[in-house]
Amino acid sequence: MTTQQAVLDNDAIREAIEACLPADPSASLPDQQLFLPWPHRKALNLDCSLVIGARGVGKTAWARALLANQDHQRTVALPSEIFPYPLTVVAGFSDQAQTSHPSGGIFAKLISAQDDPYSLWLAVLLRALGSDNTSTLPLESWVATFDWVRGHHEEAWAILRQADQALLQENRGLLLVFDALDRVSPDGDWLQVSAAIRALLRLILELKGFKRLHGKVFLRTDQYARGSFTDLPDIAKIRANRIELLWSLTDLHGLLWQCLCNGTPCDAREHFRYWCQDASAKSQDPAMELFKNDLLLLNQSPAEDESSQNIDANHRWELPTAVQRDEPSQRALFEKLAGRRMGRDSRRGVPYTWIVNHLADAQGQTTPRSFLTAIRKAAEESRHRYPDAEYPLFYDGLKLGVQAASSNRINELEEDHPWLPAIMKPFSNRASVPMTVAVFDQELSEAFGLIPADVPGLIERLPKELRSQGVHGLITYLCQLGLLTQMKDERLNMPDIYRIGFKLGRKGGIKPAQRSTPQA
């Protein structure tokens, strides 16, 4: 790479961005594009048995990366030496067709015949031990294994103890990874899902008594909140080490450049890599130097040595540390894509922060899925509608990107919470935020009657403690889901990512008629 780069035209950059980022927002990223933010590393540790996060924060991505990480073959996205001993990783549940666990359909069928999800999870665990330990276990079908386990808990535990000892002697371990747990009920029976999760957490707690048998459960934040699992005995053991997958501003931009620099080979990608190296060289933050040293000491960095051209065996180009973590470096980089303004002047914000902030939910969280969706859409819109714009990502293109991410986000949310469209309907095209609780209450009562009892499908999906609190219980839940925030004066606010999609207005003192009034 020379320092003199030919000028790349904006359309080439736009096309490269579109090619690098997934067209289907829910598709998983290829290995070399996975980006592990520093705080997420703990989620992969063996002592962390519960990883929670909203839709689209990377739960499935990490579950899959762990599964691909067999024994000596490290997934390139994972830090080296993350596990203290060689590990067999088995899918305890997933949305993939796996022989190691029953599919969602079979799971539901078994449970509807015998309502004992705990034994079914135990059966999955026993099968994962491998034939050395489980000669007595019937393996011809899941129903056979399930039936045997239901009648032989004591034998099952003996097998587990024996297997644990064997693993210890061989200095190996077993990790079961559970993901996509809403699929245990293909028709979305929420109570069944919740019961299955509850049984699974109980088993995971019991595994804490073993040395080399580990479980890791990836759970949606709302499933965790709704399940009311706090009354499980000893749940604190799991809760203490649970990790929530959150993405900061710098994490998201780090991910973007990880994707851009590891996308389809093309001229633009070489430019992206060059820009990143250049930004890293210009990075002046002394803290970054300290941070680099930390990384070397811990020997956990995917970017151990930037001078070695950042290319490893699996052709994963590692981002320089500054581009992973350093805000000024990232700002300068993103300016090359989107400039400094979200309008004709600087008063409407700076693209680097604007896009992340406008994708944030009520808790201030932006998911990587929304972020990448918005950037890709922005590139596409800029190419079609604003080809002559100064920057590859034109500000109006970014706004359309946010709009696309917003409707995508709402679709996901409505899949998980089928009662939501009905709740929002009375407000759509009519109401504006911030809104008083009284108005919120009145609109819903007029539409449904008693809240939450008269809203179809709502009450059984509310966490137990919120069911008897009327409209306030619903408000609390909507706040937990990140749809609403309650201001200090108690009025309800809705972040733009949902407000725009649900077609609510935002209050303001200047009415549209006054804006067009000729002024003095």
Added chain:
Amino acid sequence: MKTFDAILPALAGILKSYEASIKPYLPLIVNRNVYGCIVLLIDACHEETIDLVSDDSGMRQLTAKICVQLKPHVKEPERLWMFEDNLQLLIDDPRTLKFPLEDNERRLIPEVYVIDRLAQEATWESFSDNTSTGTRVVFYSMKGGVGRSTALAACAWALAESGQRVLVLDLDLESPGLSTSLLPASRQPAYGITDWLVEDLVNNGDAILEQMHASLGTQQRGGELIVVPSHGDNPGEYVSKLGRVWMPGFTADGQRQTWSERLLRMIQQLEEKHQPTIVLIDSRAGIDEVASACVTDLDAKLIYLFALDSLQTWQGYRILFEHWRLHGVATKIRERLRVVGALLPTWGDQAFMQATAQLRENAYLNFSQCLYDEELAGAVLPLADGPFNFDLPDVDAPHSPLAIGWNQGFAAIGSLHERLAASEANQIEFVFGPLIDNLLAVCGAEP
């Protein structure tokens, strides 16, 4: 008996109930004089046809009703109406300061405008545009003692250190002091802004233009700090001079200029002479005549509104914001405003965050209700020139506070120049960083 604030809403109500009668005579101007009395102006072409006498005339009933209900803020019925030639020309003239009449519920009365005559020239709504080549930034606070001048001094210093040519104007004429805090006594210039404004009354401003500033070069990247104080090293007969600065003057070619127009001319001359990249203006606090000139008349690109999170502060800002909204100038000023959270508690991160969040919400409340556009439910997502409206947490919004923590080291303004010279650059950055970064972004420099 109606009092001042009830005049316009009551008039709006009456005009609405006689909509059909008044319609043929529109447009109409409500002229509110310096005593708070109103007369109604309609075009002279109606003088012959208007019927104010017949019993069944709607206009007669309307007139009677206004005179009864608005007492004592109207004259007798025969003197309520005045006829003006080419009324529409007056309405269309951009120099006419007018605002649309609205009722109690903020609904507009079509084609009815109010012209408001004040006893002084501070209207808080006379804007000048495109008079500046550089970037003017006004530091304003509703209440004094919030660290506004200290923040200005620290920012001026930091900007000069980063290579900017910074022109600082002390327009807090009635309690001057910024320049003494920025400049050692030995460096005070002979004259100040007050001197120029008085000399200009006799077209003698040029005589002192060369001697009203002090310049401090910095070691860094060619930056410079140019300070123009409110008075010279010897204040002289300051009170007598101050009593004259507000006078309108006449240019050499005989044109009348208000005092703020004269001030603007002075700033233009200083800018021409010193070629600053950024001009920082310390404004007087409160709803004051000088402050009005600073905030609206000087074509500032950015106006910092320093705010303590107190009821009094927000009541004060509310008065201004509501004035701008009512008078139809909110759209002109709102893009220039930015809240600065002053003297925020720094004892513990939690306290700082809570105080900032509370300040943000109060600022949002006032901006949202007076200055932001209503964004209608179900409207298509606005692109480039969509509604000017921001969500509460938006960090780029005018209401989003740039937070300055309370700091012992900068609490006393007395010897700021020593303090600044001795300060580690990163200590200034630590306290005033958000403000400095914002200023650097505004003048287009690398943050």
